Amino acid sequence: MKESKERYGSPxxxxxxxxxxxxxSKRMVERLMKIGNxxxxxxxxxxxxxxxxxWCFDITYIEIDSR
Known part of the structure; x- marks a missing residue:
């Protein structure tokens, strides 16, 4: 599984x-991964x-005139 660049998770x-x-089973893979850290x-x-x-910002708080 070296071709995965060690990015594989249990699924x-x-x-x-x-x-x-x-x-x-998926559960077994999860348990074995946990045991093996x-x-x-x-x-x-x-x-x-x-x-x-x-820089980034959020403008959702700016009040606008809704005439």
Whole structure:
């Protein structure tokens, strides 16, 4: 499963095992992952390299004239 870049969680590992002909349940995969301290590697898609480089705001609180 190296081609997964260690990003598989229990649902994907379960599907992969089923495709390869192994008989197991999703719950068993979850338990074995927990026992083995195996977690998926979650990759954040949006990162900022320096503080103050990206700004965002929410304008939902601005009152408008509704004439």
């Amino acid at each position: 994907e590992i379960y599907k992969e095992l089923q495709r390869k002909g192994y008989s197991c 195996i977690r998926s590697n979650i990759v954040k898609k949006f990162t900022v390299s320096k503080p103050g480089k990206v």
